[in-house]
Amino acid sequence: MAPPDFVVIVADQLRADALGAFGAEHARTPNLDALAATGMTFTNAFVQHPVCSPSRASFLTGWYPHTAGHRTLDGLLRPDEPNFLRTFRDHGYHVVWAGDRGDTFAPGATELSVHEHGFTEVPAEARWGGAPAERRRRRPALPGIEDSLWDRLFYGGEVLDDALDFDEAAVRTAESWLADPPEQPWVLFVPLIAPHCPFEAAEPWFSLHDRNAQPAPVPLGTGPAYLAAIREKYGLDRVTLPVWQEVAAVYHGMVSRLDAHVGRIVAALGPDTVVAFFADHGEYLGDFGVIEKWPSAMHACITRDPLILSGGPVPAGTTDALVELVDVFPTLLDLAGIESDHVHYGRSLRHLFDDPDGDHRTYAFSEGGFLAEEEPRLERGAFPYDLKGELQHEDPRLVGKAFAARDRDWTYVWRLYEPPELYDRRTDPAETRNLAGRAEFAAVEERMREAVLTWLATTADVLPAGRDPRRPAVDLPAPRCTP
Numbered sequence: 001m002a003p004p005d006f007v008v009i010v011a012d013q014l015r016a017d018a019l020g021a022f023g024a025e026h027a028r029t030p031n032l033d034a035l036a037a038t039g040m041t042f043t044n045a046f047v048q049h050p051v052c053s054p055s056r057a058s059f060l061t062g063w064y065p066h067t068a069g070h071r072t073l074d075g076l077l078r079p080d081e082p083n084f085l086r087t088f089r090d091h092g093y094h095v096v097w098a099g100d101r102g103d104t105f106a107p108g109a110t111e112l113s114v115h116e117h118g119f120t121e122v123p124a125e126a127r128w129g130g131a132p133a134e135r136r137r138r139r140p141a142l143p144g145i146e147d148s149l150w151d152r153l154f155y156g157g158e159v160l161d162d163a164l165d166f167d168e169a170a171v172r173t174a175e176s177w178l179a180d181p182p183e184q185p186w187v188l189f190v191p192l193i194a195p196h197c198p199f200e201a202a203e204p205w206f207s208l209h210d211r212n213a214q215p216a217p218v219p220l221g222t223g224p225a226y227l228a229a230i231r232e233k234y235g236l237d238r239v240t241l242p243v244w245q246e247v248a249a250v251y252h253g254m255v256s257r258l259d260a261h262v263g264r265i266v267a268a269l270g271p272d273t274v275v276a277f278f279a280d281h282g283e284y285l286g287d288f289g290v291i292e293k294w295p296s297a298m299h300a301c302i303t304r305d306p307l308i309l310s311g312g313p314v315p316a317g318t319t320d321a322l323v324e325l326v327d328v329f330p331t332l333l334d335l336a337g338i339e340s341d342h343v344h345y346g347r348s349l350r351h352l353f354d355d356p357d358g359d360h361r362t363y364a365f366s367e368g369g370f371l372a373e374e375e376p377r378l379e380r381g382a383f384p385y386d387l388k389g390e391l392q393h394e395d396p397r398l399v400g401k402a403f404a405a406r407d408r409d410w411t412y413v414w415r416l417y418e419p420p421e422l423y424d425r426r427t428d429p430a431e432t433r434n435l436a437g438r439a440e441f442a443a444v445e446e447r448m449r450e451a452v453l454t455w456l457a458t459t460a461d462v463l464p465a466g467r468d469p470r471r472p473a474v475d476l477p478a479p480r481c482t483p
Contacts, residue, residue: 003336004312005273006088006187007174007265008328011258012052012196013293014279016045016306018255026213028256031263032308035275036318039310040353045323046364046406047281047305050297053103054368055280056191059325060084060104062344064459065367073379076106082342084329085189086113091338094186096177099170101191114189120176123169125161136160137200145243151384152234153291155247156200158207167192171261178268185336190265195254195283197292198384205253214245214252217286218301221432224418226297226391226398230290233387237289244286251285274312274335276328278305287430292388296369298404298413298421299431303366309349319356322364322408323349343462362407363451369401369416405451412436412448420445 020027021036022043048058049065057063057070060083065071068081077083083105089095089112097110097117104110110117139150139157150157174190181188200206220227231237266275282302284290293302305325313335330346333339352360370378375396380389392399400417411431413421422436422445435441 003093003185005181005185005270006276006332006336007269007273008187008189008276008332009262009265010056010189010191011277011279011306012191012193013281013283014195014255014258014306015282015285015301016043016279016304017301018195018252019259019306021308022306026209026215027252028208029259031259031266032277032306035262035266035277035310036308038316039275039308039314040316040349040356041318042305042307042309042323042349043318043320044364044406044408045278045305045307045325046303046366047279047325048366050281050293050302050366050368051295052280055325056104059278059280059328061342062326062330062340062346063462064326064345064365066456067345067459067461071368071370072377073103076104077109078106079108079112081109082344083109083113084333084340085187087333087338087341088187088336089113089115090341091336092184093336094182094184096186096188098173098177098188098190099166099192101170101193104191116177118173119169120173121164121169123166124163125165140246142240142242142246144238144240149235149238149243152236152387153239153243153247154197154199154384155250156198157250159200159202162202167194167258167261171264174265175268178265187332192258192261194258194261195251197283199247199250199254201250201253201257205257206250207253208256209249209252211242211245211249214248216241217244217248218288218430218432220289221430222421222434223288223299223432224296224398224402224413224415224421226294227288227290229391229395229398230294230388233391234291236291239286239289247291248285251283269311272312274314274332275310276308276332277310278307278325278328281305288432294368294388295392295399296402296415298366298368298402298411300411300425300429303404313353315353317353317356319352319358319360320408321352321356321358321360322362322406323360324364327360342465345459363448363455364406365452365455366404366406367402369399370396371401372396372417403452403456405448405455407448410444410448412445412452414449414452420449422448 095114326346334348397417411423423431
């Protein structure tokens with residue numbers, strides 16, 4: 001039997017609970033829901049980092065962000081480091097990257113990993129859609145909400161431009177390429193931008209979702225110090241429920257447009273093509289009174305992922321087994337009959353095809369944040385990310401290192417500069433009530449802390465594949481003799 005072809009579609013900043021297949025009652029995602037209905041839906045999949053670049057480096061290598069220090073926006077995969085796209089290429093697959101998403105490979109690494117890269121039709125705007133002032137758009141008039149607060153909500157509003165944007169150009173590139181693919185097995189990698197902020201959409205997506213039907217965000221609850229700091233710095237205490245609902249409705253409109261884009265790509269495929277769909281991380285969207293993401297955020301709205309595998313030998317089914325994003329590409333390699341050339345921590349999900357009720361991992365781990373002394377390396381974003389950058393430099397402890405472990409019932413978060421967190425997801429799925437430090441949960445807390453320590457010890461690094469001579473020949477002159 002010939003090895004299957006693969007399409008890998010990666011959304012940016014997509015919450016799992018934004019899709020109908022993952023329980024969103026008001027979602028309008030028919031294409032992704034259909035993809036899930038014909039394939040495997042992983043309801044307990046988690047990202048390894050809450051920010052795009054480290055997350056992408058992780059799922060493309062099977063390494064955790066701490067394994068090789070890929071913990072920053074500019075700590076990208078180098079030409080001397082392995083990645084799974086390159087593994088496919090080295091084993092006879094033709095590998096294509098639709099668009100130029102970035103935030104993944106350092107200079108020189110892309111050329112070693114894929115055969116084709118870029119657009120067939122170049123978009124007319126910047127990758128992120130431009131700053132709000134650069135777009136023709138319209139914002140609603142809501143009482144007491146001025147443009148400056150909309151900006152701090154990363155909200156653009158209704159887009160009035162009709163220029164070709166990044167995702168449309170990437171999808172057209174994928175459609176064009178799929179019209180005449182090569183005979184050899186291939187991988188088409190399609191990393192998109194949506195529904196990453198700024199939260200804005202053209203019609204019909206802008207008005208698609210009823211504002212009043214949007215649920216209220218998760219209440220503030222207890223949590224790490226950065227939540228209150230963001231609310232104060234951004235002035236988010238002024239945000240009323242109708243404003244959060246406006247932002248959420250536009251976000252879900254962007255998700256619906258993403259769904260239509262996925263539908264177009266899937267429509268161009270044969271039944272034997274395996275499709276992998278997932279996101280690099282989620283979005284707060286008003287939960288805990290904040291917006292966007294944070295480098296040490298461990299909440300489920302940021303770390304739970306909408307992973308779907310479909311097509312080819314993948315059966316229809318749903319599993320609540322604990323899964324990590326580092327497991328996705330090893331699964332695709334397994335389906336292709338390829339053994340990875342490097343040591344990694346991903347585990348093939350293929351056994352869950354036959355036993356979706358079985359177990360996969362005892363714990364799923366996520367991590368993020370920095371040491372306080374790493375402050376000079378932290379980002380200084382342009383508007384409207386400037387306040388986020390200022391907070392990190394003013395008090396780097398707000399973005400201190402954090403490690404989360406999840407089993408089927410509990411979430412434990414260890415923070416370098418703050419007390420730990422423990423959440424019982426059976427009674428508190430939104431993770432709002434911190435139970436750490438309470439005597440009745442001491443055994444659970446100790447078990448989860450030990451799991452984090454063991455994980456860090458066993459994944460702290462990887463031995464190099466090759467061996468070096470312990471006494472190599474050195475081509476240099478000997479030290480000069482002094483008479």
